[in-house]
Amino acid sequence: MRVESEAQLAEAVRDAGGALAVRGGGTRPVGRCLGEPLEVGISGITLYEPGALTLVVGAGTPLAEVEAAIAAEGQRLPFEPANWGPVLGVRGQSTVGGVVAANVSGPRRVQAGACRDSLIGTRFVDGRGQIVKNGGRVMKNVTGYDLVKLMAGSWGTLGVMSEVAFKLLPAAPSQATVVIDLPAGAAQVALAAALGSPFDVSGAGWLPGTGAVVRVEGLAESVAYRAEQLRRLMEPFGPVRVEEEGSAAIWQSLRDLEPFIGKDGDLWRLSVKPSEASDLVARLGGEVLLDWGGGLIWALLPEGSDVRALASPYTGHATCMRGAAGVTFEPEPAPIATLTTALRAQFDPKGILNPGRMS
Amino acid sequence: MEMPKPKEDLLARKPQIIARLREVLPADAVIDDPSETRAYECDALSAYRCQPLGVVLPRSTAEVAAALKACHELGVPVVPRGAGTSLAGGSMPQADSVVLGLARMNAVLETDYTNRFIRVEAGRTNLSVTGAVESDGWFYAPDPSSQLACAISGNIAMNSGGAHCLKYGVTTNNLLGVTLVTMEGEVVEIGGPYLDAGGLDLLGLICGSEGQLGVVTEATLKILPKPEGARPVLIGFNSNEVAGACVADIIKAGILPVAIEFMDRPCIRATEAFCHAGYPDCEALLIVECEGSEAEIDEQIGMIRQIATRHEPVEFREAQSADEAARIWLGRKSAFGAMGQINDYMCLDGTIPVSELPFVLRRIGELSKDFGLDVANVFHAGDGNMHPLILYNANEPGQQEQCEKLGAEILKLCVEAGGCLTGEHGVGIEKRDLMDVQFEPADLEAQMRVKDVFDPKWLLNPAKVFPLGASASRRAS
Ligand SMILES: Cc1cc2nc3c(=O)[nH]c(=O)nc-3n(C[C@H](O)[C@H](O)[C@H](O)COP(=O)(O)OP(=O)(O)OC[C@H]3O[C@@H](n4cnc5c(N)ncnc54)[C@H](O)[C@@H]3O)c2cc1C
Numbered sequence A: 001m002r003v004e005s006e007a008q009l010a011e012a013v014r015d016a017g018g019a020l021a022v023r024g025g026g027t028r029p030v031g032r033c034l035g036e037p038l039e040v041g042i043s044g045i046t047l048y049e050p051g052a053l054t055l056v057v058g059a060g061t062p063l064a065e066v067e068a069a070i071a072a073e074g075q076r077l078p079f080e081p082a083n084w085g086p087v088l089g090v091r092g093q094s095t096v097g098g099v100v101a102a103n104v105s106g107p108r109r110v111q112a113g114a115c116r117d118s119l120i121g122t123r124f125v126d127g128r129g130q131i132v133k134n135g136g137r138v139m140k141n142v143t144g145y146d147l148v149k150l151m152a153g154s155w156g157t158l159g160v161m162s163e164v165a166f167k168l169l170p171a172a173p174s175q176a177t178v179v180i181d182l183p184a185g186a187a188q189v190a191l192a193a194a195l196g197s198p199f200d201v202s203g204a205g206w207l208p209g210t211g212a213v214v215r216v217e218g219l220a221e222s223v224a225y226r227a228e229q230l231r232r233l234m235e236p237f238g239p240v241r242v243e244e245e246g247s248a249a250i251w252q253s254l255r256d257l258e259p260f261i262g263k264d265g266d267l268w269r270l271s272v273k274p275s276e277a278s279d280l281v282a283r284l285g286g287e288v289l290l291d292w293g294g295g296l297i298w299a300l301l302p303e304g305s306d307v308r309a310l311a312s313p314y315t316g317h318a319t320c321m322r323g324a325a326g327v328t329f330e331p332e333p334a335p336i337a338t339l340t341t342a343l344r345a346q347f348d349p350k351g352i353l354n355p356g357r358m359s
Numbered sequence B: 001m002e003m004p005k006p007k008e009d010l011l012a013r014k015p016q017i018i019a020r021l022r023e024v025l026p027a028d029a030v031i032d033d034p035s036e037t038r039a040y041e042c043d044a045l046s047a048y049r050c051q052p053l054g055v056v057l058p059r060s061t062a063e064v065a066a067a068l069k070a071c072h073e074l075g076v077p078v079v080p081r082g083a084g085t086s087l088a089g090g091s092m093p094q095a096d097s098v099v100l101g102l103a104r105m106n107a108v109l110e111t112d113y114t115n116r117f118i119r120v121e122a123g124r125t126n127l128s129v130t131g132a133v134e135s136d137g138w139f140y141a142p143d144p145s146s147q148l149a150c151a152i153s154g155n156i157a158m159n160s161g162g163a164h165c166l167k168y169g170v171t172t173n174n175l176l177g178v179t180l181v182t183m184e185g186e187v188v189e190i191g192g193p194y195l196d197a198g199g200l201d202l203l204g205l206i207c208g209s210e211g212q213l214g215v216v217t218e219a220t221l222k223i224l225p226k227p228e229g230a231r232p233v234l235i236g237f238n239s240n241e242v243a244g245a246c247v248a249d250i251i252k253a254g255i256l257p258v259a260i261e262f263m264d265r266p267c268i269r270a271t272e273a274f275c276h277a278g279y280p281d282c283e284a285l286l287i288v289e290c291e292g293s294e295a296e297i298d299e300q301i302g303m304i305r306q307i308a309t310r311h312e313p314v315e316f317r318e319a320q321s322a323d324e325a326a327r328i329w330l331g332r333k334s335a336f337g338a339m340g341q342i343n344d345y346m347c348l349d350g351t352i353p354v355s356e357l358p359f360v361l362r363r364i365g366e367l368s369k370d371f372g373l374d375v376a377n378v379f380h381a382g383d384g385n386m387h388p389l390i391l392y393n394a395n396e397p398g399q400q401e402q403c404e405k406l407g408a409e410i411l412k413l414c415v416e417a418g419g420c421l422t423g424e425h426g427v428g429i430e431k432r433d434l435m436d437v438q439f440e441p442a443d444l445e446a447q448m449r450v451k452d453v454f455d456p457k458w459l460l461n462p463a464k465v466f467p468l469g470a471s472a473s474r475r476a477s
């Protein structure tokens, strides 16, 4: 079933006889997908004010359409959403609703925050078929509880979004990347030094075949200055060079996990305390890619690897993005599980929205 | 402003309630002598006051849990309190409630520069968080003007912001984890020193929930390396519209200053008389601050100068020294004090889309005439967070009511213009009864269902945030 208006969406949820599998572009087959497909086709930009850095858009709008519209005004989504289609082996148009529901954030997360940090408003239909709005289209808003954050990353299990509002950023006219030749296990220390400098780093990761990479973005002269400062700061860690022309390609490769495309194995994503990265890289084995200064580890491991056991103990959580793992998302500690179960029961008392998707 | 009637049986049981709290807490952690509890009868919205049954001042998460468990068993409402600087009445007690103050819990538990966080007890003041890491070249970004006094716990509950949040975001964007004690006395760890919360974003929900979902006892906060330098410019204009257009053009040009502040003529006049900052005599002025190295700041300010010139400013003043920078900020920073010298005032806090600035300012001017009360405007223009100050005379009968009516009209205007009732101060008791201007019943119902989950008996800060009518049945049960 495909809905093209909020009213249709509300009716569809109200009339549902059983589970609904909520989908935007259907490009993100992570976790369980049970029930009748409910495709959110509510599309189009409702409001765009470049001078206020704000955008309101139908949740079913293709991400590519949004990115093109704001790029035309020299702006961008701060959180740099990734395109994992190729690495997951799926085709299709991902939608902004799907991006928000999965809280998809790319390398710029270390500087500009996650998708949820850019999300300033949403309208959704809860599991009772009620239309609810929260937040708005202004950057600062503390009127009532912040359900906007709760919807981001809820994977369509609390409500189906019809509309989302973002705060945008000006696109940087220039960028440069400092590349340090060192192994993954040694990267985190160098990246922490870069992120602890005053040079406003907007990306810090490690890419197989390239090494540790540190990005700066902004006005041209400022980028040149900061890249030079960082080059000097990184010299003690290994051979260093500065990429200007090739900078964008490096970050696209890291963001979209290009080194893993077409390779077999299970794909895991670990969000951890950055200083644990070196040790985890050694313990996990397999191929890795680091982002967020080591705080985000992508690992490609032999099929059936029990990553949570290999990594234990660690501070953070692990998600199986592709593979046969029984439990996709990190199991929750009991007190948290009590709260989230009760929240789901309030928002979706019949248990029809993507049941079991976040387990 | 109306508060629900205190429950007679709780008032009657005060001695047992205090005795029970003394059983589970150290003797000096429980206060019930009215001469001592008086200090807790209001927050910075001092027009409204109420003596609580008692005050609890715990020293640890375990003591907070013990106090909450006891209050839960006895059915006693609890009002969490940080430093009591809320301007929305968020920490004002009810007569049948216990105030739970975090002020004694102010330790730094951990600083970690490798992972860029600091973990503190929640009663620690905002400025002293930066104070703990400053000498090593770091800072905590959210900077409410009350930062010398306000506590991290209050910042989290109100999702506070400050002048620099255009670039660095508000509290929710700088919060990594909390230790939360639920009304039942259960201790829950949410988030931690990693960037991404797993599962549902409970942290995002707690932040800004105005002390209604649980009591925060510890917080893990993101810290940032200090920029190399910062420099402000002051730009004067002869019309609000043009100043507003200049703000939009600066943002559209791709420059992201750390702060863009706006003052209108009444505000400029008042601050000049008060602190002689040397501001130009004009309709509106902007203070724009840029950060980075000297060369970077030059580059940004160069662009801002070009943009501003197109709008024919009456003055463009770039700070050439630390002293000049301080003078540019002096008037802005003294604005509230200056207004206080002239008159009593009520400080509003609404937000609007920046594009609506000229319309909203004009309309505020008209409303001000209709009500016969002067309004001065000073605000964070980059993100549309307005603080209209309504001047009135508290000693003149009827003026406060008139002032509140005008305030409500201005906030409704913000909502009509596409904005919201509060950008940083919160709803508390102050705007509770305006919530249905911004929200439909279903929107409020969805929020109240969240409270049902965390606090089924509605004992935590109960008569706030939601219109009394809307929450009545829940509070009664
Ligand atoms: C240019 C670009 C292209 C991309 N292409 C791809 C791609 O081809 N493949 C890929 O895997 N990723 C792609 N991505 C990454 C993409 O950001 C995420 O995978 C995104 O979550 C997928 O969106 P979707 O609409 O396909 O989501 P879906 O796969 O449809 O859904 C993902 C999750 O979100 C929920 N959901 C979807 N819509 C809503 C809604 N309106 N309300 C509530 N919940 C909802 C679903 O129930 C599900 O739990 C791309 C990113 C970029 C920047």
Ligand SMILES: Cc1cc2nc3c(=O)[nH]c(=O)nc-3n(C[C@H](O)[C@H](O)[C@H](O)COP(=O)(O)OP(=O)(O)OC[C@H]3O[C@@H](n4cnc5c(N)ncnc54)[C@H](O)[C@@H]3O)c2cc1C
Pocket (backbone or CB within 6 Å): B043, B044, B079, B080, B081, B082, B083, B084, B085, B086, B087, B089, B090, B091, B102, B122, B143, B144, B145, B146, B149, B150, B151, B152, B153, B154, B155, B156, B157, B158, B159, B160, B161, B162, B163, B210, B211, B212, B214, B215, B216, B217, B336, B424, B425, B426, B461
């Ligand atoms: C002069 C002045 C300037 C100000 N400037 C700004 C500004 O620029 N930006 C801004 O955002 N605000 C500003 N404020 C408002 C106020 O300072 C903030 O709302 C601040 O965050 C309140 O902190 P507090 O510790 O004083 O909280 P309190 O007033 O004690 O409490 C505020 C709310 O938090 C709840 N709370 C407190 N502690 C806890 C806890 N441990 N767990 C759960 N809930 C808790 C209370 O119940 C209450 O609802 C200003 C206030 C003044 C007086």
